[in-house]
Structures are given as C-alpha cells and as structure tokens.
Amino acid sequence: MKSNFNNSKPAIRSLADLLPGETGRVAKMPADNSVGRRLMDLGLLPDTPIRALRRSPLGDPSVYELRGYRLCLRRADAATIQITLDKLSP
Amino acid sequence: MTQLAAARDLSPLRLGLIGSPNSGKTTLFNALTGLRAKVGNYPGVTVERREGSLNLAGRQAVVIDLPGTYSLDPISPDEAVVTQVLAGEIEDVAPPEALIVVADACSLERSLLLITQVLAKEKPTCLVLTMMDELAARGGSLDTQRLEAALGIPVVPVVGHRGQGIRTLRERLTDPEAWSQPQILPPGDRAALSGWVDSVMTACSAQRPAAHALTERIDRVVVHPVLGSLLFLAVMLTFFQLIFAWATPAMDGINEAMGWASEAVRNAVPPGLLADFLADGLIAGVGSVIVFLPQIVLLFALLYLLEDVGYMARAAFVVDRAMARIGLEGRAFVALLSSFACAVPGIMATRTVPSPRDRLVTILVAPLMTCSARLPVYALLIAAFVPAENVIGPIGLQGLVLFGLYFVAPLAAMTVAAVLRRSLLPGEGMPFTLELPSYRMPSLRLWLSQVGGSAWAFVRRAGTIILVASVVLWMLLTFPRTPAPPDLEPEAAAAYALEHSAAGRIGKAIEPAIAPLGFDWKIGVGLLASLAAREVFVSTLAQVYATEDPDASLREAIRADIDPTTGRKIFTPPTVAALLTFFVFALQCTSTIATMARETNSWRWPAFAFGYMLALAYGFAFLARTVTAALI
Numbered sequence: 001m002k003s004n005f006n007n008s009k010p011a012i013r014s015l016a017d018l019l020p021g022e023t024g025r026v027a028k029m030p031a032d033n034s035v036g037r038r039l040m041d042l043g044l045l046p047d048t049p050i051r052a053l054r055r056s057p058l059g060d061p062s063v064y065e066l067r068g069y070r071l072c073l074r075r076a077d078a079a080t081i082q083i084t085l086d087k088l089s090p
Numbered sequence: 091m092t093q094l095a096a097a098r099d100l101s102p103l104r105l106g107l108i109g110s111p112n113s114g115k116t117t118l119f120n121a122l123t124g125l126r127a128k129v130g131n132y133p134g135v136t137v138e139r140r141e142g143s144l145n146l147a148g149r150q151a152v153v154i155d156l157p158g159t160y161s162l163d164p165i166s167p168d169e170a171v172v173t174q175v176l177a178g179e180i181e182d183v184a185p186p187e188a189l190i191v192v193a194d195a196c197s198l199e200r201s202l203l204l205i206t207q208v209l210a211k212e213k214p215t216c217l218v219l220t221m222m223d224e225l226a227a228r229g230g231s232l233d234t235q236r237l238e239a240a241l242g243i244p245v246v247p248v249v250g251h252r253g254q255g256i257r258t259l260r261e262r263l264t265d266p267e268a269w270s271q272p273q274i275l276p277p278g279d280r281a282a283l284s285g286w287v288d289s290v291m292t293a294c295s296a297q298r299p300a301a302h303a304l305t306e307r308i309d310r311v312v313v314h315p316v317l318g319s320l321l322f323l324a325v326m327l328t329f330f331q332l333i334f335a336w337a338t339p340a341m342d343g344i345n346e347a348m349g350w351a352s353e354a355v356r357n358a359v360p361p362g363l364l365a366d367f368l369a370d371g372l373i374a375g376v377g378s379v380i381v382f383l384p385q386i387v388l389l390f391a392l393l394y395l396l397e398d399v400g401y402m403a404r405a406a407f408v409v410d411r412a413m414a415r416i417g418l419e420g421r422a423f424v425a426l427l428s429s430f431a432c433a434v435p436g437i438m439a440t441r442t443v444p445s446p447r448d449r450l451v452t453i454l455v456a457p458l459m460t461c462s463a464r465l466p467v468y469a470l471l472i473a474a475f476v477p478a479e480n481v482i483g484p485i486g487l488q489g490l491v492l493f494g495l496y497f498v499a500p501l502a503a504m505t506v507a508a509v510l511r512r513s514l515l516p517g518e519g520m521p522f523t524l525e526l527p528s529y530r531m532p533s534l535r536l537w538l539s540q541v542g543g544s545a546w547a548f549v550r551r552a553g554t555i556i557l558v559a560s561v562v563l564w565m566l567l568t569f570p571r572t573p574a575p576p577d578l579e580p581e582a583a584a585a586y587a588l589e590h591s592a593a594g595r596i597g598k599a600i601e602p603a604i605a606p607l608g609f610d611w612k613i614g615v616g617l618l619a620s621l622a623a624r625e626v627f628v629s630t631l632a633q634v635y636a637t638e639d640p641d642a643s644l645r646e647a648i649r650a651d652i653d654p655t656t657g658r659k660i661f662t663p664p665t666v667a668a669l670l671t672f673f674v675f676a677l678q679c680t681s682t683i684a685t686m687a688r689e690t691n692s693w694r695w696p697a698f699a700f701g702y703m704l705a706l707a708y709g710f711a712f713l714a715r716t717v718t719a720a721l722i
C-alpha cells in the first residue's frame with residue numbers, strides 16, 4: 001500500500017479482500033493479458049459496482065454480484081482486481 | 091413470388107446464433123428449428139457443431155448454433171471456433187450471413203459487452219432478448235424500441251420457453267438485408283466500454299431488476315457452510331445411487347432380451363458359422379451398445395435436471411476448492427463421480443467443463459474410477475482366492491480387499507490428474523469463472539430434447555465403433571476354426587476351438603510378456619476378450635476352462651489349474667493380487683476408448699490413455715505380485 005495513504009480517499013483493496021455483504025467499485029484491472037481481458041469481458045470493467053455475496057463452504061471461491069448476475073471467482077483471480085471500497089452506510 | 095425471391099431460395103440463408111451460457115440460447119434454437127438439429131464436430135477440436143433448418147415464409151434458412159460464450163476474444167482453440175466460423179475460416183462450414191445475439195434481458199448490462207464484439211464483425215446483426223417474463227417479475231423494465239435506436243440494430247423480445255415473440259422474430263429473420271446497422275460502432279477499447287454501457291442502459295430507460303428473491307432464499311441454504319455441504323453430499327450420493335441402482339435392472343433386462351434374441355436366432359438359423367455370427371457376434375455387439383443406454387439416459391436426465399434447475403453451478407461452487415487441489419475445477423466433479431458407475435457416460439458428462447484442458451484431463455483419468463464392469467471380475471477372483479475369514483470383528487477379509495480396490499482407484503485418478511496438470515497439460519491461463527444462474531422451473535421440452543439428444547449422439551457416434559469392435563473381437567475368438575477331435579464333450583470342444591483361434595494364439599504369443607506377472611496364455615485370452623467389456627473376462631475364462639457355470643465350477647477350475655511345465659498352481663496368491671491390480675488400472679474397455687475418441691475428436695488421446703493405464707497396470711501388478719510373494 002502506498003505511503004501517502006489518505007483517509008479522505010476511498011481505500012483501495014483487492015477484490016479478494018471484499019467481505020460478504022460489502023460493496024465496492026472496480027478500480028483497476030490486471031494488465032492486458034488473457035486473464036484480465038476475459039474478466040473484463042465478463043463485466044469487470046473499471047468503475048463497475050460489485051458486491052460480495054458469499055463464500056463457498058470450503059472458503060474458496062466466492063460469489064459476487066455485478067451487472068445483474070452472479071459470478072464466482074477464485075481468490076487467486078479476485079486478488080488481481082483492485083477495487084475501491086464503498087463507504088459503509090450509516 | 092418475385093424472381094428475386096425465387097433466386098434467393100436456391101441457397102439457404104445462414105444465420106449464426108451467438109450467446110453466453112444460460113442466456114436461453116438452446117431454448118431459442120429449439121423454438122426456431124424444432125427438433126431437427128444436425129449434430130457433428132468441428133475438425134480438430136472438441137466443440138459440438140449443431141445446425142438446424144427452418145423455413146422462413148418460403149425462404150430456407152439454416153441456424154448455426156455456436157457454442158455458448160461470454161466473449162469473442164478466444165483463450166483456447168475450442169473458443170476460437172466461434173471466431174473462425176464467423177470469419178469462414180473452417181473448411182466446409184460456410185460463414186453465417188447474418189447473426190442473432192441471444193441475451194438474457196435481466197443481465198443485459200453484461201451482455202452488451204458481447205454485443206459490442208459481435209457488432210465489430212460488421213455483419214447484419216439482430217438482438218434477441220430472452221427472459222422478458224423474469225425481467226418483469228423482478229420489477230425491471232426496458233424500452234426495446236429505444237434499445238433498437240441506441241444500438242442501431244433490430245431488437246426482438248421473447249419468452250423462449252413459451253414461444254412468445256418467436257413469430258415476430260421469424261418475420262424479422264426473413265430479410266436480414268433490410269436490418270438496420272449501427273451508424274457508429276461502440277468503442278473497441280475495453281477501458282472506454284463502461285461509459286458506453288451506461289449510456290445504452292440510460293438510453294433505453296432500463297430499470298435494473300431486483301435480485302431474484304427466491305434464488306436469494308434458496309441459496310441461503312444451498313451454499314450455507316454446513317447445510318450446503320450436507321446437501322451437496324446428499325445430492326451426489328443420490329445421484330450416484332440412482333445411476334447405479336436404477337440402471338441395473340434395465341441393463342439386466344437388456345442382457346436378458348439379447349440372450350433371448352440370440353436364442354431365437356439359433357432356433358431359426360441352421361447351426362453353423364452364420365448362426366454363431368448372428369447370435370454371438372452381431373446380437374452381442376448390438377447388445378453391448380444398448381446396454382449403456384440406461385446409464386446414459388439416467389445420467390443425462392439427472393444431470394440436465396440439476397443443470398436446468400440451477401443446482402449444478404452451485405455444486406461446482408461448493409466442491410471447487412477440493413477439485414482445485416488436483417488442478418481441476420468444480421464442474422469436473424460430476425463426471426468423475428459418474429465414472430464410478432461407468433466411464434462412458436462419465437466421459438460424456440465432461441461436456442459441462444468449459445476449459446478444454448480441464449476437460450481433457452478429466453476424460454483421461456475418468457476410466458481409472460472403479461466402474462461397475464470391474465465388479466464381476468473382482469467378485470470372481472475374491473470369492474475364489476481370498477479366504478472368507480473375519481479380520482477385525484465382523485469385518486471380513488474379502489470385503490476389505492474389495493474396499494481397497496475401490497479406494498485405490500480415485501487416489502490413482504487424482505494423482506494422475508495432478509501429474510498431467512503439472513506436465514503435459516498445464517492450465518491455459520484461463521481464470522476460473524462460473525455463473526450462478528437464478529433458480530428456474532425446468533422446462534420439460536428442453537429437458538427431453540437434451541436427454542434424447544445425448545442418448546442419440548452416443549448411439550450414433552460411439553455406438554458404431556463399439557459395434558465394430560465387438561464383432562472384430564468375436565472374429566478373433568472364433569477364427570480360424572479348427573475342427574475339434576470328434577470325441578470331445580461340447581464344453582471341451584469349445585475350449586479347444588478357443589485355444590486354436592486367433593485370440594488363443596495371441597494369448598500364447600503374449601505369454602512371455604505377461605509371464606512376469608504370473609499370467610499364462612489363458613489369462614491372456616481373457617484379458618484380450620475383456621477389451622469388449624471387462625466382465626467378459628469371466629465368461630471367457632469359463633469358456634477357456636470348459637466350464638458351463640461361470641460361478642461355482644469356474645471357481646473350482648481356476649483354483650485347481652496346474653501349470654503343465656512347472657507342475658505348480660497358476661492362480662497363486664501373488665498372481666491373483668497381480669490380476670486384481672491389473673484390472674484396477676488397465677483400460678480394458680473398447681467402449682470407453684470409442685467414447686474418448688469421439689469426445690476428444692482424435693485417436694491420439696485414447697491411445698495415450700490406453701498406454702499410460704497399461705503401463706500403470708503392468709507396473710503395479712508386478713509390484714503387487716512381488717510384495718504378496720514376499721509377505722507369504
């Protein structure tokens with residue numbers, strides 16, 4: 001994490017760290033490789049709202065809701081996606 | 091009719107059907123073409139090729155059902171098929187002149203990404219929005235006319251399984267030349283797409299649907315950490331039990347009917363070669379194809395039911411982590427489980443695995459699972475040679491041996507899968523992605539067509555190879571015909587004929603090769619014959635040993651058999667251990683080989699599987715023999 005971390009800006013995390021029930025927005029996708037392109041074609045474009053729904057009983061993969069559907073991703077793939085965490089509603 | 095229209099009629103209009111999995115594409119294909127699909131393979135890949143014809147107000151058209159895909163940017167050769175068909179790069183497959191994109195109206199937002207890639211192909215394109223009923227039920231809406239304007243292409247809303255909107259669609263399809271085409275193409279750069287998608291969604295005043303409430307409620311149980319795991323185990327156990335238990339009576343019935351048919355032929359045709367061929371070669375061969383149908387029909391009936399309801403994706407989600415350990419993924423689980431009943435339907439079930447390499451690895455290890463055809467062989471050898479004594483309490487030695495044979499198979503399959511993953515077939519840089527569709531009431535029509543289609547595909551594609559292989563094996567076991575000395579009993583004469591047949595000679599020829607395992611030529615003949623189906627080993631041994639009853643008297647006969655040169659027993663404990671181990675590993679099944687060849691669309695992979703399994707079988711059989719010999 002960068003040292004000039006600023007509390008007023010939304011925190012950047014990886015999608016893998018999004019806990020069930022939390023929502024965020026895709027900030028940055030992995031480099032232009034086949035995995036990144038495929039994930040983008042599945043709707044994970046920068047700025048896409050995404051919500052973690054639940055984890056598989058064995059802990060991995062997790063299922064996310066985005067663009068009107070539910071997509072399961074393994075932790076390893078989700079970790080390549082950076083998101084900004086939405087502020088928790090009061 | 092105008093001259094122009096008459097001229098157009100000569101060559102059918104080719105329409106390509108593109109859509110992501112679960113978009114309702116198959117339902118739409120069936121609604122448009124009825125059940126007259128032609129099924130085949132694209133050259134060199136494992137992708138199924140499906141085309142159906144339809145008559146559009148006097149104009150003939152062909153619908154090419156392209157494999158379900160989220161993207162036209164292929165990662166694997168299998169996925170590349172869609173782009174190659176569109177570009178007309180596949181020999182003998184004329185490219186479609188117009189394209190139909192099928193999209194679920196509830197997740198239009200995501201489907202717009204696929205639509206941009208289709209529009210970039212600059213062919214006449216029309217968008218069909220399915221699940222309009224579900225969109226309304228979930229409180230969503232969109233204005234299809236404005237969507238037409240925003241995209242610049244025709245948009246037709248349908249409710250596929252009820253046939254609503256299909257007539258309008260057919261009318262639109264008659265004249266793709268007249269379809270509007272977009273004035274400006276959407277941005278080709280993925281980074282700019284998010285804004286474009288938002289603008290389209292706003293332009294068609296889309297109200298996003300609420301979450302599917304029923305699905306939320308069901309998923310709370312179905313993927314619950316404890317309940318979900320229990321449900322998974324319960325469903326898989328039931329699944330396995332049904333395939334195993336329900337198919338058995340039907341298979342017994344088929345075997346009986348075949349026996350009856352052979353009998354009838356023998357009564358009608360004078361004794362001789364023709365009667366033998368019809369009764370033992372042809373009818374038995376046909377029987378060996380049909381006998382798989384109960385399992386295949388049951389497997390696909392259950393599989394497609396669970397799939398259409400929406401459970402299969404959840405099952406894959408629950409078990410994925412365990413499968414990831416051996417380098418596979420959740421969707422491969424069912425195929426491996428089914429292979430415990432029989433590898434033939436198991437290999438066919440790998441069609442649900444989207445990654446071609448995962449699918450290939452699953453196909454290659456599926457025959458290691460303990461299929462039901464191994465049981466008669468295990469039963470004969472265990473009953474004959476393993477003492478029926480209790481080891482600990484009520485647990486008997488015979489049961490323990492059987493359990494061990496069962497248990498070692500999945501271990502071997504997992505190990506081989508992990509090894510293949512690390513060596514020959516590493517992953518292809520494809521992320522694991524799995525959509526959890528909404529739970530739906532399955533449609534009877536769709537389900538029947540899926541199950542019927544799979545059964546027919548098996549009969550037509552693998553069945554012919556299986557039939558030929560059984561007839562060839564029958565010929566090996568029958569020719570050349572050497573007249574037996576006249577004073578022999580019928581059983582002894584049959585044994586004499588077998589010994590002098592091609593199979594008998596092959597058995598003798600390979601004896602030096604199998605001697606290190608303790609096998610003699612008679613076992614060699616049995617192994618050769620068991621290529622037709624493993625359980626044939628038992629009936630062939632019965633013939634070799636000239637016994638009528640394959641149970642009690644065969645047990646006696648093999649126990650008593652003495653090697654004429656050494657004067658020692660042939661079936662010693664080390665030899666039996668080697669034989670059992672051999673059957674655990676060897677790919678003694680032409681039906682599996684044929685199915686593998688069909689599903690991988692090549693003979694290379696079945697040859698590879700046969701080779702590695704033979705090597706494992708030989709190696710471990712030798713080991714088992716040596717260890718057993720050292721222990722006693």
Ligand SMILES: Nc1nc2c(ncn2[C@@H]2O[C@H](COP(=O)(O)OP(=O)(O)O)[C@@H](O)[C@H]2O)c(=O)[nH]1
Nearest residue numbers: 111112113114115116117220221249250251533
């Ligand atoms: N409610 C609703 N369900 C549909 C519609 N079209 C298809 N289905 C169902 O959606 C599921 C998936 O359909 P299918 O045609 O197999 O999708 P494919 O994976 O794209 O081939 C099946 O259970 C269908 O019965 C529709 O327009 N409305």
